[in-house]
Amino acid sequence: MTKPVIRKKYLLAPGPVPVPESSRLIAAQSIIHHRTPQFESILKECTDGLKKTFNTTQDVFIMAASGSGAMEAAMANIMSRGEKMLAIVGGKFGERWAKMGEAFGLDVQVMTLEWGSAPDPDDVKKILDADKNIKAVFTQLFETSTTTLFDIKAIAAITRTRDVMLVVDAVSALLATTFEMDAWGVDVAVCGSQKAFMLPPGLAYISLSERAWDRVEKSDLPKFYFNLKAYKKSAAKNSTPYTPAVMLVQQLKETLRIIFERGVEANIQDCVHQMNAVHAAAKALGLKLLSKNPGPPATGILLPDSIDGAKIPKIMRDEYGVTVAGGQEHLKGKIIRIAHMGHVEFTDLVVAITTLEVVLRKLGYDKFELGAGVAALTKELYVV
Ligand SMILES: *Cc1c(COP(=O)(O)O)cnc(C)c1O
Numbered sequence: 001m002t003k004p005v006i007r008k009k010y011l012l013a014p015g016p017v018p019v020p021e022s023s024r025l026i027a028a029q030s031i032i033h034h035r036t037p038q039f040e041s042i043l044k045e046c047t048d049g050l051k052k053t054f055n056t057t058q059d060v061f062i063m064a065a066s067g068s069g070a071m072e073a074a075m076a077n078i079m080s081r082g083e084k085m086l087a088i089v090g091g092k093f094g095e096r097w098a099k100m101g102e103a104f105g106l107d108v109q110v111m112t113l114e115w116g117s118a119p120d121p122d123d124v125k126k127i128l129d130a131d132k133n134i135k136a137v138f139t140q141l142f143e144t145s146t147t148t149l150f151d152i153k154a155i156a157a158i159t160r161t162r163d164v165m166l167v168v169d170a171v172s173a174l175l176a177t178t179f180e181m182d183a184w185g186v187d188v189a190v191c192g193s194q195k196a197f198m199l200p201p202g203l204a205y206i207s208l209s210e211r212a213w214d215r216v217e218k219s220d221l222p223k224f225y226f227n228l229k230a231y232k233k234s235a236a237k238n239s240t241p242y243t244p245a246v247m248l249v250q251q252l253k254e255t256l257r258i259i260f261e262r263g264v265e266a267n268i269q270d271c272v273h274q275m276n277a278v279h280a281a282a283k284a285l286g287l288k289l290l291s292k293n294p295g296p297p298a299t300g301i302l303l304p305d306s307i308d309g310a311k312i313p314k315i316m317r318d319e320y321g322v323t324v325a326g327g328q329e330h331l332k333g334k335i336i337r338i339a340h341m342g343h344v345e346f347t348d349l350v351v352a353i354t355t356l357e358v359v360l361r362k363l364g365y366d367k368f369e370l371g372a373g374v375a376a377l378t379k380e381l382y383v384v
Helices: 019-028 038-056 066-080 092-105 121-130 150-157 210-216 228-235 245-264 263-282 311-320 345-362 371-383
Strands: 060-064 084-089 109-114 132-141 167-171 187-192 201-208 298-302 335-339
Touching: 019 245, 038 201, 060 228, 060 245, 066 092, 066 132, 066 167, 066 187, 066 201, 066 210, 084 092, 084 121, 092 109, 092 132, 092 167, 092 210, 092 335, 109 121, 121 132, 132 150, 132 187, 150 167, 167 210, 201 210, 201 245, 210 371, 245 263, 263 298, 263 345, 263 371, 311 345, 335 345, 345 371
Parallel strands: 084 109, 084 132, 132 167, 167 187
Antiparallel strands: 060 201, 187 201, 298 335
């Protein structure tokens, strides 16, 4: 038998995720000029919508950058030369905070977690109690590399009562799990377009609390493109300091329409429902989860030791057209990560789990009845 042709592609990596058709079509329209009342009104609608998704009354700025650009903006604008910071490192993205701090010459203290664990808020409190020089805590809401959800509400309850900033990378988490910037007392939150916002990569969002703005006034780290004072000045005129990613902003307007039509809370519940279904599927295949505290954006599944795990995402992609993510660093070959956020929907998950079963079988793992994973998934998804 010759190999079947793979024409259909399914994207279930934890970013980028698929983009809805109505949003893709916007990218094909004629470009409009950004210094016009037409664009200014679109930008205003988007920033108003973003405020609702961040649950803040503060400005939310839209920048032409990937999520890491907003991470860099956060650090460059609230920190000053030589200041001390705490990076909570439980995976790749926590590491990014630590590396960034070093690049800026900050005094970086690292709180190291086992990959797959979430920080215990009491441990954060102990570190802050022991060292009053720490000016800011940098962490994630969802550590995508280990698919682990962090309890930001509890950590914010500690930082908000002292002179310590809490900077939260919510790039993969916003719209997939609950986040209340103002009510929790988060000082800086950053996000990006290619995760639960179901847009192509290229936009970064950032918002700062009132007390974070006080620190911006004192900050002396070098910055130009990411100087948030320029963004704030422009935002007052519904504009941006530099040329915005005009088409992506228009696509964001469409995304927000789709999300508000469903409702933010319902959107989050969909992700939770899909997460539960993927957990059930893994269990039915005799596989365990990597994370001790998994979350709604994506699931990391531990692969059997008996097979070469690095082959699974490769075969799924190249022979079946299904893209999931593998593990990073020491988790390479040990896990696969399946997204259930943004425009990843029930039927996509059926395809992903079916394909996973077939590839596990091909590689010789047979501790499950063919169809068991998809049966468990379907039961969770469709049977009420
Ligand atoms: C995707 C992601 C980012 C942003 O990475 P970019 O490649 O710069 O867009 C940051 N933090 C987390 C937790 C992410 O999942």
